[in-house]
Amino acid sequence: MEYRRCGRSGLDLPVLSLGLWQNFGRTGQEETQRALVRHAFDNGMTHFDLADNYGPPPGAAEELFGRILRTDLSGRRDEIVVATKAGYEMWPGHYGTGGSRKHMLASLDASLRRLGLDYVDIFYSHRTDPSTPIEETMGALETAVQQGKALYAGVSSYSAERTSRAVEALPIPLLVHQASYSMLNRWIEDGLLDVLAGAGAGCIGFSPLAQGLLTDRYLDGVPAGSRAARPGPLNPDRYLTPANRERVGALNKLAAQRDQTLAQMALSWALRDPRMTSVVVGASSVDQLDDSLRCLDAAEFTSEELAEIDRYATDGDIDIWSGWRLSE
DSSP states (O other): OOEEEOTTSSOEEESEEEEOSSSOSSSSOHHHHHHHHHHHHHTTOOEEEOOTTOTTTTTHHHHHHHHHHHTTTTTOGGGOEEEEEEOSOOSSSTTSSSSOHHHHHHHHHHHHHHHTOSOEEEEEEOSOOTTSOHHHHHHHHHHHHHTTSEEEEEEESOOHHHHHHHHHHOSSOEEEEEEEOBTTBOGGGTTHHHHHHHHTOEEEEEOTTGGGTTSSTTTTSOOTTSGGGSSSSOOHHHHSOHHHHHHHHHHHHHHHHTTOOHHHHHHHHHTOSTTEEEEEEOOSSHHHHHHHHGGGGOOOOOHHHHHHHHTTOOOOSOOTTGGGOOOO
């Protein structure tokens, strides 16, 4: 496993992090989920990315990971980085969502109870909240660190302008920004990476496989049982358009020329910029996780390969988080 320094902090993170957004929770697959976490750890994926609303249902991923920490990873707490987030709706009533101090700190306390931990390594503001002053949200992150309930503060899905304001409002250094990033969703290249480099913060890309589009799974349509065939964020009518399928088919051929699967090339490509600290990958099986890990064996891209990829690595209108990126 390769590790990279996260911005100008003292924290190194593996270039591949395990995300527990989907496929974790009360799905009846706990043994598979435990095997995935063990396999990730054994292969150097020591950063585990969670949020309070991950499941299904919300909160279940933290509960499951807490059990794994107490059993499979017992005694390993100081060898891993645990991240969680708050900001989306978690409980009924006026205070169950948003970026207020009330919600952020209550949500963190609930996450710590579910995880069975005294602290998390990284605590994120999961989304922007236009109804709350950014100074209040950033102040809540500072309080979490001051109280010893988090070691570092981060934000997720903030625009470049909003990130600049967060850096100014946060009394402590911003460690990292977690943003959607893939060959079909390149918005962070339009200013955000420059803002983060100037602030000394790292960047972690999530959804580097574009919700599964950047794999060979959808080259010939929507197979039964796939994520696109189930209700959820991967809406085939919106994302599996003829234009996107044409892009993906061309990228798949380029990956084959590099002796990679399309998924492996997509991960290698997302890490080509040294400003990228890590990318978050998900998996539903150990074999799928192994396929992702093999991206670490790839040769560096040549300038000719990158130029050819750029012909097809264009916006595919798949960014379901863009509505949260407020510029003011």
